[in-house]
Amino acid sequence: MAKYDYVPSPFRSNPIVKWVDHRLPIFELIDEQLIKYPAPRNLNYMWNFGSLAGICLVIMIVSGIFLAMNYQASTLHAFDSVERIMRDVNYGWLIRYIHMNGASMFFIVVYIHIIRGFYYGSYKAPREILWWLGIVIFLLMMATAFMGYVLPWGQMSFWGATVITNLFSAIPIVGESIVTWLWGGFSVDNPTLNRFFALHYLMPFVIVGVVLLHLWALHVHGSNNPLGIDAKGPQDKVPFHPYYTVKDAFGLGVFLIVFAYFVFFNPYMLGHPDNWIPANPLVTPPHIVPEWYFLPFYAILRAVPDKLGGVLLMFGSIAILFLLPWLDTSRVRSAKFRPAFRAFFWLFIAVCLVLGWAGGQPAEGPALLIGRIATILYFAHFLVFLPLLGWFEKPLPLPSSIAEPVLGGGKMAAAAAMEKA
Amino acid sequence: MAQSGSPQVSADGTRKHPDGSTRRDFLYLATTAFGATGAALTGWAFIDSMNPSADVLALASTEVNLAAVQPGMAITVTWRGKPVFVRNRTPEEIAKAKEDDTASLPDPQPDAKRVQRPEWLVLLGVCTHLGCVPLGQKPTDSRGDYGGWFCPCHGSHYDTSGRIRRGPAPLNLAVPPYAFTNDKTIKIG
Numbered sequence: 001m002a003k004y005d006y007v008p009s010p011f012r013s014n015p016i017v018k019w020v021d022h023r024l025p026i027f028e029l030i031d032e033q034l035i036k037y038p039a040p041r042n043l044n045y046m047w048n049f050g051s052l053a054g055i056c057l058v059i060m061i062v063s064g065i066f067l068a069m070n071y072q073a074s075t076l077h078a079f080d081s082v083e084r085i086m087r088d089v090n091y092g093w094l095i096r097y098i099h100m101n102g103a104s105m106f107f108i109v110v111y112i113h114i115i116r117g118f119y120y121g122s123y124k125a126p127r128e129i130l131w132w133l134g135i136v137i138f139l140l141m142m143a144t145a146f147m148g149y150v151l152p153w154g155q156m157s158f159w160g161a162t163v164i165t166n167l168f169s170a171i172p173i174v175g176e177s178i179v180t181w182l183w184g185g186f187s188v189d190n191p192t193l194n195r196f197f198a199l200h201y202l203m204p205f206v207i208v209g210v211v212l213l214h215l216w217a218l219h220v221h222g223s224n225n226p227l228g229i230d231a232k233g234p235q236d237k238v239p240f241h242p243y244y245t246v247k248d249a250f251g252l253g254v255f256l257i258v259f260a261y262f263v264f265f266n267p268y269m270l271g272h273p274d275n276w277i278p279a280n281p282l283v284t285p286p287h288i289v290p291e292w293y294f295l296p297f298y299a300i301l302r303a304v305p306d307k308l309g310g311v312l313l314m315f316g317s318i319a320i321l322f323l324l325p326w327l328d329t330s331r332v333r334s335a336k337f338r339p340a341f342r343a344f345f346w347l348f349i350a351v352c353l354v355l356g357w358a359g360g361q362p363a364e365g366p367a368l369l370i371g372r373i374a375t376i377l378y379f380a381h382f383l384v385f386l387p388l389l390g391w392f393e394k395p396l397p398l399p400s401s402i403a404e405p406v407l408g409g410g411k412m413a414a415a416a417a418m419e420k421a
Numbered sequence: 422m423a424q425s426g427s428p429q430v431s432a433d434g435t436r437k438h439p440d441g442s443t444r445r446d447f448l449y450l451a452t453t454a455f456g457a458t459g460a461a462l463t464g465w466a467f468i469d470s471m472n473p474s475a476d477v478l479a480l481a482s483t484e485v486n487l488a489a490v491q492p493g494m495a496i497t498v499t500w501r502g503k504p505v506f507v508r509n510r511t512p513e514e515i516a517k518a519k520e521d522d523t524a525s526l527p528d529p530q531p532d533a534k535r536v537q538r539p540e541w542l543v544l545l546g547v548c549t550h551l552g553c554v555p556l557g558q559k560p561t562d563s564r565g566d567y568g569g570w571f572c573p574c575h576g577s578h579y580d581t582s583g584r585i586r587r588g589p590a591p592l593n594l595a596v597p598p599y600a601f602t603n604d605k606t607i608k609i610g
Contacts, residue, residue, distance in 0.1 A: 066467050070474075088475040091466035249452075 009035050033219055038237035039244050040225035042402050046120070047223065047244075048251035049113040054211065055252060056106035061204050063099040064148075071151065073197035075190045078153035079278045094263070101262040103145050104270045107293035109255070110138060119345060121333030122224040128325040130217040135321050137210050144203040145291065147196040150188075154275030155285050161188045161196070163288060167301075170311040187281060227405070228333025229398055236402035287362055295359030296352050302363045303375040313375070320382050327382050329390025337396040344385045351377045482610035484602070487541065495558045497546060500609045504546035504554050505597060506570070507607075510581060515539050517568065518582035528593045532582040535596055543607065544583040545597050548572040550590035555579060570594070 009031050011017055017027045070089050072081040085092035114134070117123055123131035150161040165182050169175040184191030222231070231237050238244075262269065270292055274285045290298050300317050304310035320327075335342045351374045358371030399405050430437075437443055483500045485507060490496055495508040510518070518532040536542055548555050550572065556562040557570035557579070565571030565578035567586045572579075577588030584593040599609040 062467070066470055069471065084474070084476060088477075090469040090472055090474060092470055092474070094466050095470055249456075 007036075034245075035239065035241040037219070037240040038231075038234075039223055039240050040231055040402055041236060041238045041243075042225050042227060042405075043223060043244065043247075044226050045247075045251060046112070046116040046226075048248055048255075049109050049116060050218075051248045052109045052251060052255050053106065053113055055255075056102060056109055057204065057207060057211065060099065060102050060106060061208075063095050063102060064201070064204065066095050067099055068197075068201060071197070073151070073194050075153060075193055075279070078151060078193060082152045097263045097267040101259065101267060101270065103148065103291070104262070104293065105255075105259050106141065107145070110141065111293075114138070115349065118348070119335045120224055120226060121228050121328070121330075121335070123325045124328065124333050125325065126221050127217070127224065130214060131325060132322055133210055133214040133217055135318065137207055137214060139318065140203055140207045140210065142294070144200060144207065145293070147200040147203070149291060150193065150196050151200060152275060153193065153279045155277040155279060155283075156272050156275040156288070158188060158279035158281065159284055159288050160290060161192065164290075165192075167311050167314075170308040172308070189281075224333060225402060226334060226336065227399060227402055228336070229402065232401045232403075289360055292356070292360070295357075296355035297359070299355040299359035299371040300375045300378065302359070302368070303372045313379075317378060320379070324382065324386075328386045330393065330395070331390075332395040332398065337398055338389070338393055339396065340393040341386075341389050344381065344389065347377070348381045351381065482608055484606060484608050486606055488605040492540065497558050498609070500545075500597060505609055506542070506544045506546040506558060506583075506594070508542045508544075508558075510540050510542055514568065514581040518580065521567075521580055521582070521584070524586075527585050527591065530582075530584060530593060535582050535584075535593070537599075537601065541607070542581075542583060543596060543599050543609070545595040546570075547595070548574065548577055548590055549585065549592040549594065550575055550577055550588070555594070 012021070012027060012031055021027050067085065070081060070085045070092065072078060082096070085096050087093075089095075117131065117134070146160070146164055150157045165179055165188065168182060169179045171178060180186065182192070183189065184195060225231075272289065272291075277285075289295070297314050297317060301310045301314040304313050330338060330341065332338055335345055354370060354374040355378065358367050358374060361367035361371075481501055483498055483505070485496075485498050485505075487507065487509070490507065490509045492509050493511050495506060497504045497506055499505070515532075522531040522533075532539075546554050546558070551574065553572050553574035555570035555572040555577070557564040563571045563573075565586075567578050567580035569581045569583060569586075570579040571577070572588065572590065575589050577590035578586045579590075579594055580586050582593075583596075585591070597609050599607045602608050
């Protein structure tokens with residue numbers, strides 16, 4: 001059995017590695033944090049999505065840099081330069097399809113990563129700051145994706161930019177001045193496009209910085225696990241390599257198949273045809289929708305028949321996540337041992353999907369009503385259900401160790417390991 | 422140890438070949454090779470995207486009307502973003518160029534090999550030293566000691582056939598590919 005041992009990896013005794021490590025302990029870092037790094041032995045495939053998100057970030061940065069080599073951030077040339085990438089630049093179509101669909105893939109992966117955290121209580125002590133950093137990454141991703149969508153300068157780009165920047169006009173007194181400042185003028189125009197390009201290029205590197213903090217915070221207490229209980233000893237853990245490097249690599253292969261389907265067979269499935277029309281400041285498309293990954297938040301914005309209220313509620317729907325570690329009053333992390341929470345968890349997922357559907361519908365009739373009910377349930381989950389569940393729910397008995405359900409008793413496993421040694 | 426070529430099953434259940442390799446070694450190498458190939462092919466798409474694109478290649482030829490260029494005159498046209506010198510040489514210049522075929526040349530080449538029609542000299546106007554544009558196209562320009570072109574950057578002298586005669590440049594001014602589409606028009610590229 002793979003009892004975890006703390007012996008340094010063999011490459012650390014190589015004289016060149018030793019020489020470098022004495023001056024810059026980079027190989028030591030790799031060994032400690034990626035190779036012999038102790039991870040819970042029971043991580044399931046839901047734990048693949050962290051590394052997948054990191055890979056998405058790298059894919060987006062690399063494809064984005066190559067797109068930037070051919071993109072022109074000017075209202076006169078932006079739309080045509082994107083068409084030139086699609087038609088004239090060698091493999092430009094491939095790089096742009098990767099970048100376009102990569103954004104959707106990144107959000108899918110990150111949403112699953114967040115939902116994993118919800119289900120297994122990964123935000124609970126001592127991982128609150130890890131959770132906060134994740135929300136910061138999510139917010140930065142949203143800003144980056146929004147500004148990236150403006151760059152092709154189609155109708156949806158232009159009107160999306162107009163609508164989203166106008167959110168800030170809801171702020172009392174200074175709102176209008178802030179919007180003028182964001183635009184660098186009196187409408188979304190060339191200065192806006194220029195600064196959005198500059199920021200769209202900058203933000204991913206800010207995300208990289210926060211991701212490093214996220215990983216740092218993660219490696220202080222290590223990964224949570226499907227049982228949600230702390231590791232009791234070496235028999236509860238396995239070295240990250242090869243166990244999770246191989247598991248992550250396999251997950252990556254599956255992910256790339258899905259990604260490749262969109263890139264090669266259905267590149268516009270997640271896009272909007274109106275973005276094929278060059279931006280026209282004089283005509284608004286009849287039905288403005290954001291990219292699919294913003295639809296639930298868009299539904300919350302439209303659910304409130306008040307400008308400032310809608311904006312506050314939309315930002316509040318993410319801000320409330322910062323308080324989640326305290327709104328969830330249960331001491332038990334994993335939903336596996338919380339039957340009542342599990343029901344509310346699936347209700348919450350359904351509410352998010354309904355919000356996503358409502359956000360894509362015209363803001364009228366039953367869709368608007370359903371969106372309002374879903375908005376109430378969204379906030380009720382955090383403000384009513386979660387605090388009360390902690391008091392009223394009777395959790396199932398927790399296993400005494402991670403190894404117990406796997407090996408039929410932590411003590412037995414430890415004994416078996418000792419016998420072998 | 423194993424006597425035949427068939428895999429041996431050891432006590433812990435691992436199948437080993439006589440040379441000590443296992444199924445796992447094979448899978449490990451095959452997976453790595455598969456991944457590396459995929460990464461290399463994808464990488465090529467990104468590298469190739471930096472090569473000239475279709476719209477750049479489409480502008481790779483230039484037509485020049487020579488009708489207005491009298492003997493002794495020169496014009497400069499742009500081809501692939503670079504200057505091309507077209508000179509209508511006088512009989513004296515042609516004679517000088519032919520005479521110098523036998524002179525001591527750093528990059529020997531007879532004048533006849535550098536022109537399609539003796540009076541029309543077509544050259545890439547880029548000094549073969551470090552890429553400056555040599556002087557000599559305008560009547561007021563210095564043409565150097567050999568009556569052709571003179572590069573002001575580092576002092577290379579070219580003769581009336583565009584051959585390097587003195588200075589740091591290693592090669593003659595290049596002759597771009599061109600063709601006479603009729604008596605008064607050439608197509609460069």
